[in-house]
Amino acid sequence: MRIVIVGGGQAAASMAARLRAKGHEGPLTVIGNEPAAPYQRPPLSKAYLLGQMGLDRLTLRAPDWWRDQGIGLHLSETALSIDPAARVLTTDRGTYPYDALALTTGAVPRRLPAAMGGDLPGTHVIRTLADVDALAPQMREGRRLVVIGGGYIGLEAAAVARKLGLEVTLIEAAPRILGRVAAAETADLIRALHRAHGVTILEGAAISRITGEAQADGVALTDGRQIPADLVIMGIGVLPDTALAAAAGLALDNGIATDSRGRTSDPAIWAAGDCASVPWQGGRLRLESVGGAIDMAECAADDMLGQGRDYAPKAWFWSDQFDAKLQIAGLNAGHDQVVTRAEQGDHTASVWYYRQGKLIAVDALNDARAYMIGKRLIEGGLSPDPAAIPTVADLRVLLS
Template sequence: MESSDTFVIVGAGLAGAKAAQTLREEGFAGRVILLGAEPERPYERPPLSKGLLLGTTGWLDAYVHDPGWYAANDVELRTATRVTAVDRDLRQVVLDTGERLGYDKLLLTTGSTPRRLDVPGADLDGVRYLRTLDDSAEISTALVGGARVVVIGAGWIGLEVAAAARQYGAAVTVVETADLPLQRVLGNEVARVFADLHRGHDVTFHFGVGVQEMRGAGRVSSVLLTDGTELPADTVVVGVGIQPDTKLAEAAGLKVDNGIVTDARLRTSDPHIYAAGDVANAHHPLLDRQLRVEHWANALNGGPAAARSMLGQQVEYDRLPYFFSDQYDLGMEYSGWVDPRGYDRVVFRGDPAVVGGRAPEFLAFWVSDGRVLAGMNANVWDVTDQIQALVRAGHRGRAVDLDRLADPQVPLGDLLS
């Protein structure tokens, strides 16, 4: 790369910030411009539904870098700056001010946006979505003892908000169209653990129903479900998934299919443009499929991988999908990928039963023909590397003895020896 080259990064979240950091660490001496639509400098999103919501983490802990890091590393950070277009012919990005910035390489880390609930009353005051620091602050002020909180969607965000609300003493009801929380991600066997955990903390579930209407005079006061049930509500938090922010890529004519399509080097259909993080639908060489991953670890690792690829290094981004969650006294980590219908059994190591509202300690493995395709550790720590080794071996076709897999006396590392 020439010292006169300009690399532009659109999207000042974790992936973009880590990409800028990696460019400098790898010795890139050219111009680095990091553009973010939010007024804040780059920050991490997991604390929004965890520590920040509970008040156990301060705002400063969420930021990726100290305020002075960007100037000290000659990274031009422009916050509150929207990019309205990418001119591929001229290799320029167009800002909302009309300014044009030229690039030699462009990285799109535009992330994702919450899916909106399209029902009458969805725009009432008190209906919240959780995606930004301001969102987290607004929701946290509403989570008080005695408040009636209705959570729409029993995914990770919905359940973490529900857990935080209960810890503040709010009355919590969760509405979910599926039959169990996290069913599409974890399958019935492990989803039941989370249902039992929340019921043990007096969360009420309404499964198999949707929302017909939000009611209230200016501010939400109730939620009408599709089965006719009306739930009183002081605050409604909607967590019905996110969608990749591909507007710029689509308008620029890049290949888009459930995200910006890239190869394993995170290169898009334009050789000068790369994508990483939530927005990238990248080819995963181990899984041999296109995969879009919406979790923190993908932004943390994908941004640096894209930066190295932009520098011409031989990158093959093959990180296993990984995510974590904290709910009440349950902390968990999940590694791997498996289609909801792509496993024939779940093997438990330890008892997953929730007793007296207390979270269990166990491992769970999603298995097909003896091959471990994904694994989760719940309140069992320092086993992620071993679980990921089993998952990698499983996706390469190697089976393990399932009786030994379930036996806590057998070290995980011995299963592949």
């Protein structure tokens, strides 16, 4: 069986490794449009941008591994089209007949439209090595950075910039930072952390445009304020990369729609990672996380080999900002109660989410114990009394 994987990220590498580990001995090809072999993306906006981690540590597999596993790794090659009837993938370098095709195309960062200055020199996004390699030389002490977007990518970029000595203003159009992904209690903790490190945060601040002629020189707000800048980072989210799937006629729904085992509307094509959505609680779920990419890719690989099983999301995330670590277990969608537990130490607390009395997620800032216990409770289907969270002396008793 000829298997072709399109994409060069965590899902592609995990799928290829799983296929070989599960006994696939046939031709296996991975096609990525970047010049680097599959690498970790989360450190790009943190350790890599700070210069604390090199490409050798980012790379998921050593070059010899791909050769030893008999996997054809094609870099700097762009997939152009799929012919589902003929089962042929066409790239800018040739054609690849397949028996099974996997799409692990990831996501693409959103930019402000050109009419709002989103394409001006001096504007940046953070998604790929090339993005960060272009940004890093501009992050110099004393320069003025404006970050547009108060999600995790924007906040991480702001933290790195302050560590490097830049003056940082973060602008969020919504009433508060982290509005789509976390409770107000978590946002309060993160806002206090950033302000303690000198980041200026403007919330409820709608953007008129990025200003400048030949170079971005600031951001104009709709209320008339002008925020000067030497460079601008847009951290306004990502969109699933579905262009290839859409052109091939595959079903889309918050990404490339798959069944519970990773198969798309075409029986010979699977999808996994940030580009794909799976059935979940009567709707569809698309997880933008390392854990999700690995689990979905391995589930799809098993299904290709006739060892299919339903994908069970085990959501966990993290975000490093300054010297603080935010760890997240579970999915907080639909929560109707939030309980906060404060611990000793600066910027140390946990936020516990409930839905109809059931514990569904935990945000833990500088509190690894709360994260681990919350994760075990959620995975075990256990829901302690919310009233006990702030008051119990030792969280471990909640496991008994």
